[in-house]
Amino acid sequence: MRNNYHTHTNRCLHAYGTDEEYILRACEGGMTELGFSDHGPFPDKDYGLRMQYGQLDEYISSLDRLKEKYKDRLNILKGLEIEYYPAYNDYYRALLDEKGLDYLALGAHSFIDRNGEFKNIFFADDTDTVLDYAKNVCQAIETGFFRFVAHPDIFFLNDLPVDDNIERACAMMTDCAAEHDMILEYNANGYRRARRMYRDGFRYPYPHEAFWRAAAEKNIRAIIGSDCHAPDQVCDESFIYAEKKALQLGLRLCDCIF
Ligand SMILES: [Zn+2]
Numbered sequence: 001m002r003n004n005y006h007t008h009t010n011r012c013l014h015a016y017g018t019d020e021e022y023i024l025r026a027c028e029g030g031m032t033e034l035g036f037s038d039h040g041p042f043p044d045k046d047y048g049l050r051m052q053y054g055q056l057d058e059y060i061s062s063l064d065r066l067k068e069k070y071k072d073r074l075n076i077l078k079g080l081e082i083e084y085y086p087a088y089n090d091y092y093r094a095l096l097d098e099k100g101l102d103y104l105a106l107g108a109h110s111f112i113d114r115n116g117e118f119k120n121i122f123f124a125d126d127t128d129t130v131l132d133y134a135k136n137v138c139q140a141i142e143t144g145f146f147r148f149v150a151h152p153d154i155f156f157l158n159d160l161p162v163d164d165n166i167e168r169a170c171a172m173m174t175d176c177a178a179e180h181d182m183i184l185e186y187n188a189n190g191y192r193r194a195r196r197m198y199r200d201g202f203r204y205p206y207p208h209e210a211f212w213r214a215a216a217e218k219n220i221r222a223i224i225g226s227d228c229h230a231p232d233q234v235c236d237e238s239f240i241y242a243e244k245k246a247l248q249l250g251l252r253l254c255d256c257i258f
């Protein structure tokens with residue numbers, strides 16, 4: 001069983017179960033390392049769908065306690081999945097250096113677009129927005145704060161035309177990842193969502209084959225991310241299916257993120 005570095009907890013209020021239940025499920029599935037990456041808070045603003053900043057220390061101490069308790073069975077890493085806003089560079093550094101997190105995963109669910117407006121990638125209504133998303137991802141990669149990019153192709157959940165902007169966005173992100181040897185995450189959570197008819201065919205919202213074929217051609221390192229929001233998703237059939245698809249696409253899968 002491959003290891004997983006994308007695990008949520010009930011602190012984000014849209015995931016279920018205790019921290020320990022995720023760990024037990026990973027042990028049962030045969031994992032040797034499990035990375036927690038719940039949705040990270042910001043100190044001065046609540047962007048929603050994430051733990052409160054006041055819960056961060058408790059999250060870290062809970063994982064420290066469980067890391068010690070399970071040290072003979074599983075290596076536990078402490079991370080966060082978090083958006084990249086340039087104004088918070090000192091904060092990302094502090095999360096790693098002062099709070100002692102093992103890693104940050106870039107989850108660019110929202111970002112600031114070319115007009116300085118806050119955009120949510122789940123509701124992108126044109127392909128200019130996708131291009132701005134790709135710029136945000138590349139800018140984040142270049143900071144060096146992030147260990148991997150979670151679901152870089154998540155924008156494909158919007159039913160947009162596959163035009164020049166989309167092609168440029170895919171090329172920008174894969175070129176930037178190749179240049180910086182950044183790990184991209186092939187995200188199993190897309191396979192837990194319904195398949196439906198899009199302009200470019202009947203498919204899952206993500207992962208998107210065109211994006212990952214380009215990643216395979218550029219020999220980019222990839223991991224399978226469970227993106228589990230419940231303990232029984234840690235290594236479920238979607239996680240296993242994602243690995244199978246990634247191997248069929250010829251992706252260079254790596255076993256750990258360090
Ligand atoms: Zn979530």
Ligand SMILES: [Zn+2]
Binds near residue numbers: 081107109150151
């Ligand atoms: Zn995410």
